[in-house]
Amino acid sequence: MSKTLAFLTGLALILAPACNTEHQHVVSAEPRHGYDVAGNWDQHAEHITVDPAVDVNPVRTQHVLVATVTTFDGAPLGGRRVEWMIPEGGVGAIVEVDQHGVYNHKGQLVRSSPYRSELGEKYSPTFAVTHTNNRDELLDMGNDDPADDIVVKRGQTWISITSATEGTTDVIAYAPGIRNWADHKAFARKHWMDATWTMPGDATNRVGEKHPMMVTLKKQSDGTPLAGYAVTYTIDGGPGAVLDPGGKQSVTVKTNAKGEAAVTLRQTKPVVGKNPVLISIVKPANEACCEPEEEIAAGNMTKTWVSPGIAISKTAPAKALGGQTFKYTIVTSTTNDLDTRNAVVTDVLPAGISYVSSTPSATVSGQKLTWNLGTIPGGGSKTITVNVKGAKPGTYRNCAEVKAEAGLQASDCAETVITAPALALTKTVKPESMICDGVRYTLVVSNPGDAPAQNVKITDNLPAGLTASGGSSAVSIDVGTLPAGGSKTFTVKANASKPGTFSNTAKATGDGGLTASASAKTTVRQPVLTIVKKAPARSFIGRPITYTVTVANTGDAVAADVTLVDRLPAGAKFASASDGGSSSGSTVRWLLGDMAPKASKTVTVKVTTSGAGTLVNRVTAEGVCAAEVAAETTTIVEGIPALLLEVVDVDDPIEVGANETYVIVVTNQGSADGHQIGIKATFPAEMSFVTASGPTSHTLSGRTITFAPLGSLAPKKDATYRVTVKANAEGDVRFAVQMTSAELTSPVDETEATRLY
Numbered sequence: 001m002s003k004t005l006a007f008l009t010g011l012a013l014i015l016a017p018a019c020n021t022e023h024q025h026v027v028s029a030e031p032r033h034g035y036d037v038a039g040n041w042d043q044h045a046e047h048i049t050v051d052p053a054v055d056v057n058p059v060r061t062q063h064v065l066v067a068t069v070t071t072f073d074g075a076p077l078g079g080r081r082v083e084w085m086i087p088e089g090g091v092g093a094i095v096e097v098d099q100h101g102v103y104n105h106k107g108q109l110v111r112s113s114p115y116r117s118e119l120g121e122k123y124s125p126t127f128a129v130t131h132t133n134n135r136d137e138l139l140d141m142g143n144d145d146p147a148d149d150i151v152v153k154r155g156q157t158w159i160s161i162t163s164a165t166e167g168t169t170d171v172i173a174y175a176p177g178i179r180n181w182a183d184h185k186a187f188a189r190k191h192w193m194d195a196t197w198t199m200p201g202d203a204t205n206r207v208g209e210k211h212p213m214m215v216t217l218k219k220q221s222d223g224t225p226l227a228g229y230a231v232t233y234t235i236d237g238g239p240g241a242v243l244d245p246g247g248k249q250s251v252t253v254k255t256n257a258k259g260e261a262a263v264t265l266r267q268t269k270p271v272v273g274k275n276p277v278l279i280s281i282v283k284p285a286n287e288a289c290c291e292p293e294e295e296i297a298a299g300n301m302t303k304t305w306v307s308p309g310i311a312i313s314k315t316a317p318a319k320a321l322g323g324q325t326f327k328y329t330i331v332t333s334t335t336n337d338l339d340t341r342n343a344v345v346t347d348v349l350p351a352g353i354s355y356v357s358s359t360p361s362a363t364v365s366g367q368k369l370t371w372n373l374g375t376i377p378g379g380g381s382k383t384i385t386v387n388v389k390g391a392k393p394g395t396y397r398n399c400a401e402v403k404a405e406a407g408l409q410a411s412d413c414a415e416t417v418i419t420a421p422a423l424a425l426t427k428t429v430k431p432e433s434m435i436c437d438g439v440r441y442t443l444v445v446s447n448p449g450d451a452p453a454q455n456v457k458i459t460d461n462l463p464a465g466l467t468a469s470g471g472s473s474a475v476s477i478d479v480g481t482l483p484a485g486g487s488k489t490f491t492v493k494a495n496a497s498k499p500g501t502f503s504n505t506a507k508a509t510g511d512g513g514l515t516a517s518a519s520a521k522t523t524v525r526q527p528v529l530t531i532v533k534k535a536p537a538r539s540f541i542g543r544p545i546t547y548t549v550t551v552a553n554t555g556d557a558v559a560a561d562v563t564l565v566d567r568l569p570a571g572a573k574f575a576s577a578s579d580g581g582s583s584s585g586s587t588v589r590w591l592l593g594d595m596a597p598k599a600s601k602t603v604t605v606k607v608t609t610s611g612a613g614t615l616v617n618r619v620t621a622e623g624v625c626a627a628e629v630a631a632e633t634t635t636i637v638e639g640i641p642a643l644l645l646e647v648v649d650v651d652d653p654i655e656v657g658a659n660e661t662y663v664i665v666v667t668n669q670g671s672a673d674g675h676q677i678g679i680k681a682t683f684p685a686e687m688s689f690v691t692a693s694g695p696t697s698h699t700l701s702g703r704t705i706t707f708a709p710l711g712s713l714a715p716k717k718d719a720t721y722r723v724t725v726k727a728n729a730e731g732d733v734r735f736a737v738q739m740t741s742a743e744l745t746s747p748v749d750e751t752e753a754t755r756l757y
Helices: 003-009
Strands: 047-051 054-058 062-070 081-085 093-097 111-113 121-124 127-131 137-139 150-152 156-162 167-174 185-193 196-198 203-206 211-218 230-235 241-244 250-254 260-267 273-283 294-306 310-315 319-321 325-334 340-348 353-359 363-365 368-376 381-390 394-404 408-419 424-428 432-434 439-446 453-461 474-482 487-496 500-510 514-525 529-534 538-540 545-553 559-567 572-577 582-584 587-595 600-609 613-624 626-638 643-649 659-668 674-682 687-693 698-701 704-713 718-727 731-740 748-756
Touching: 047 167, 047 185, 054 294, 062 081, 062 150, 062 167, 062 185, 093 121, 093 127, 127 156, 150 156, 156 167, 185 294, 211 273, 230 241, 230 260, 241 250, 250 260, 310 340, 310 394, 319 453, 325 340, 325 368, 325 394, 325 408, 340 381, 353 368, 368 381, 424 500, 439 453, 439 474, 439 500, 439 514, 474 487, 474 500, 529 559, 529 613, 529 626, 545 559, 545 587, 545 613, 545 626, 559 600, 572 582, 572 587, 587 600, 587 613, 643 731, 643 748, 659 674, 659 704, 659 731, 674 718, 687 698, 687 704, 704 718
Parallel strands: 054 185, 203 294, 310 408, 319 408, 424 514, 432 514, 538 626
Antiparallel strands: 047 062, 062 156, 081 127, 081 167, 093 156, 121 127, 137 150, 167 185, 196 211, 211 260, 230 250, 230 273, 241 260, 273 294, 310 325, 325 381, 340 368, 340 394, 353 381, 363 368, 394 408, 424 439, 439 487, 453 474, 453 500, 500 514, 529 545, 545 600, 559 587, 559 613, 572 600, 582 587, 613 626, 643 659, 659 718, 674 704, 674 731, 687 718, 698 704, 731 748
């Protein structure tokens, strides 16, 4: 055994996962090249194929090669390693690969080492390793066209290749698990051409007409037209036909400067049938570089020759009332995709049926009606509607006929029975109702005649203020057919948008001009609640606020079970409520009971506040059959700064020559900030200035110390100032302090007496 073979027999064999119940065998922990650790070959893999084996494609496009690994009897095998190689010297490269891996009988991904899973991988542009799938997978090309998607089946794996330049890509697909060296390789060859082409598609034409066909070629790389390519068209069977130019069944045309090669297919005799046409595109030889001519594409199209056809259909109502106008409908149509020319329709009305009108208008000669329809397009139709009237009861059979070019002809008949029915209608309603209950009308339509009444309908246009279901003001009921002596009952529910007295008339109609009508009158009543709420526009923190609410019924019916709800705003705390109002959380509720028309009720609710702000209080009231009404008030709650000024001398009395310190304290006892607080202190002539301190800076002018204004002082806070002076002479003196602020309308003065000895 060679060293190479000895090495290969030591590699692990990759086997299909547990779902492969047909060919299960033990899987090595380290699969390599399709061999197991015992040196045995794959016991099941026998053959590998690649599809397509040979193909021609435009450059700069991407194409898929699919390899299949099978058993000796052709059964597909999943989990088999396939190595893909592109030999040196050719063009093209591997772009994408199948990345499915190998799974053991437990469904676990096999690893060839602790760090690497055995997954499909592209190692270079010319070498890749993949594994055949264990189930069918859809390979989506990534666009919106499902036609180019590929189903990769069990036992198959794939790569995609491309080339930027013309040339040939040879691909080797190698299945290392297959022991027979003659069967473990498959070969594919891809010829890349810098060309793309458009071939004519299948077509259908009228017999005897010529059909042009054209192949267009251009470079794939830049769209430049390709001239000089030979395109051969060959008629491959069917009725007698030839190709022009040449007048033969096979002609070859070279592409012109626009890359176009056109021919015309024509019949030798107008016959219905199909002509398959084979198309071959051959690239011209390049003698400069020794390239022979080569077929780069082959295709086919089918030309279907058809003959025009015509059909006519006539419909009429099975029954119609005497004296009633009814309608015949005549539809003339083609039976295929070809135009039908010079179509003429005639209809001879039977005695007892008279012509009224038609669309389009007919040429009338006695009872004979004629329409020249001209050309009816292929796959199309033209419709004639004829309005007629039957004078006497009986059965009337009427036939329409169409004739057209090429001897085409068709006819159809319809039958109508003329009868004499009648209609009657009654309408009833309760004399009074509440607006919330709606209005119920009962309609009874009957046929007292001796024949069925056809297409009976009831229409009831409701008066202003009433609407039916869906908001419509018109009620339409399709009764259908009423047999002789029969009747049907219907209930119509209407909703009233306002109270009042309403009267209207319903009408029943049927074929043949049948009519009947009936009227009814009712009064709709409604309780209407109004609500008024009052509250002070302004209040202060800590002060109670009283809301007064008045509810009244201004309607013409009792408002039952009236409920009043006041939803207190944030910042308001319930204190009390009159008339049995109950509080739950921030909601106060009154059950006011029934309120007669013109009755009213007034209640109050009292709240307290603990902070400043704007209180928007909303109250609602509603009752049975009374729509909810609401009212709201706004109260601005403000705080008040209350500044207290205190002046204290630290020592009293004091000796001449000693210092005295005066302590000035400003306290905000209110509920809002005080702003721009100014302190001015004046000492007596018997004293002299020593020093001063406080929350703001100070200045001295004569015997007056002025402190800069304090920007703000919060509620319950204080500010302290100190002034130290020296006693220079005996006396009973006064130390004066003046306080100002943005909120004070006049200064606050305070003095402190001190004895000097």
